[in-house]
Amino acid sequence: MYNTNMKERFTALMEKFIALAALRLPDDVLARLREMREREDSPLQKTLYDSYFENLAKALELGRPCCQDTGLPHFYIKAGTAFPLLDMTAEALCAAVRRATASVPLRPNALNFFDETNTGDNTAERIPWIYWDLVPGSTDMEIILYFSGAGCSLPGKAQVFKPSDGYEAIIPFVFDVVAGPGINACPPLVVGIGLGHSMDNAALLSKKACLRLLGTSHHHPKGAEMERQILEGLNGLGMGAQGLPGKQAAMAVHIESSGRHTATIACAVNVSCYVHRRGIIRFDKNLSYTLPTYQGASL
Numbered sequence: 359m360y361n362t363n364m365k366e367r368f369t370a371l372m373e374k375f376i377a378l379a380a381l382r383l384p385d386d387v388l389a390r391l392r393e394m395r396e397r398e399d400s401p402l403q404k405t406l407y408d409s410y411f412e413n414l415a416k417a418l419e420l421g422r423p424c425c426q427d428t429g430l431p432h433f434y435i436k437a438g439t440a441f442p443l444l445d446m447t448a449e450a451l452c453a454a455v456r457r458a459t460a461s462v463p464l465r466p467n468a469l470n471f472f473d474e475t476n477t478g479d480n481t482a483e484r485i486p487w488i489y490w491d492l493v494p495g496s497t498d499m500e501i502i503l504y505f506s507g508a509g510c511s512l513p514g515k516a517q518v519f520k521p522s523d524g525y526e527a528i529i530p531f532v533f534d535v536v537a538g539p540g541i542n543a544c545p546p547l548v549v550g551i552g553l554g555h556s557m558d559n560a561a562l563l564s565k566k567a568c569l570r571l572l573g574t575s576h577h578h579p580k581g582a583e584m585e586r587q588i589l590e591g592l593n594g595l596g597m598g599a600q601g602l603p604g605k606q607a608a609m610a611v612h613i614e615s616s617g618r619h620t621a622t623i624a625c626a627v628n629v630s631c632y633v634h635r636r637g638i639i640r641f642d643k644n645l646s647y648t649l650p651t652y653q654g655a656s657l
C-alpha cells in the first residue's frame with residue numbers, strides 16, 4: 359500500500375527526472391558522440407560535433423532543454439506487480455509531465471486529434487504514451503523516459519514482406535529510411551529495427567530497439583551480426599552529422615525481434631537523433647532510486 363506522502367514524493371521525483379532527461383544526454387550517448395567526433399576527419403564534421411557539444415554544455419549551464427523540440431513524453435515501464443505505487447503510477451506520470459512542462463519548461467507539443475487545440479501541458483489522449491511490461495512478484499520499477507521529437511518520428515516506417523522477399527528485403531528498406539527521410543532527423547542516428555510478424559509488433563519492437571543501451575547487441579549471434587553489418591553499411595554512405603558529408607551516419611543499429619508467422623516478415627524502422635534523450639530511473643519499494651545512465655546526478 360502507498361500513502362499520500364509517497365505519491366507526492368514519486369510525482370516530485372519524476373518531475374525532476376523529466377527535467378534532468380530534457381537537459382542532459384545519457385552518459386552512454388555522450389561518450390559515443392565523443393568517440394565519433396574523433397573518428398571524423400573533415401573540419402566540417404569536427405565543427406558540427408563541436409557545436410553539438412557546445413549546445414549540450416550550454417543547456418546544462420543555463421538549465422534549459424538541449425533541443426527546442428522537447429517532443430512528446432514516452433514512458434516504457436518494467437513494473438513489479440508488488441511495487442507499492444503501481445495503481446497510481448500512470449496518474450503520477452501525467453501530473454509530473456504537467457508540472458515539468460511549466461517548471462523546466464518543456465515546449466507544449468501535445469494536441470488531441472480532431473479538435474486540434476494544443477492542451478498546453480504535454481498531456482492529451484493517451485499522452486504521455488505509457489507502455490507496460492509487468493514483472494511478477496517484484497517490488498521494483500524501472501522507467502525509461504524518451505522524448506519523442508517530431509524530427510525523429512517523421513522518418514519511421516513499417517512494412518510486412520512475403521517470405522519470398524526473404525530477409526534480404528530488410529536491408530534496402532532500412533537504408534531507404536535512413537538515407538531518405540532520416541537525413542532530416544539530425545544525424546548521427548540511433549537506428550532501431552523491429553523484426554516480427556505484423557506491422558504493429560514490429561513497430562513497437564523498433565522503438566524498444568532505439569531505447570537499448572549503446573554498446574549492447576542482439577541476443578542471437580545472427581541478429582548481432584546483422585546489426586554490425588547494417589551499421590557498417592550505413593556508415594559507408596558518406597553521410598555524417600546533420601546529413602552532411604562525413605564518415606558516420608549512425609551511432610548504433612539495434613534490432614529487437616519476436617517470433618514470426620511462417621508467411622510474414624515484418625520490419626519497422628525508428629530513428630532517434632543525436633539528442634537521444636532516453637533516460638532510465640529505477641525505484642525500489644521505498645522510492646530509493648538509481649540513475650544508471652547519469653553518473654553523479656541526483657534529483
Ligand code: SF4
Nearest residue numbers: 425507509543544631
Ligand atoms: S531531430 Fe532531434 S536534435 Fe533535431 S530538432 Fe528534432 S529533437 Fe532536436
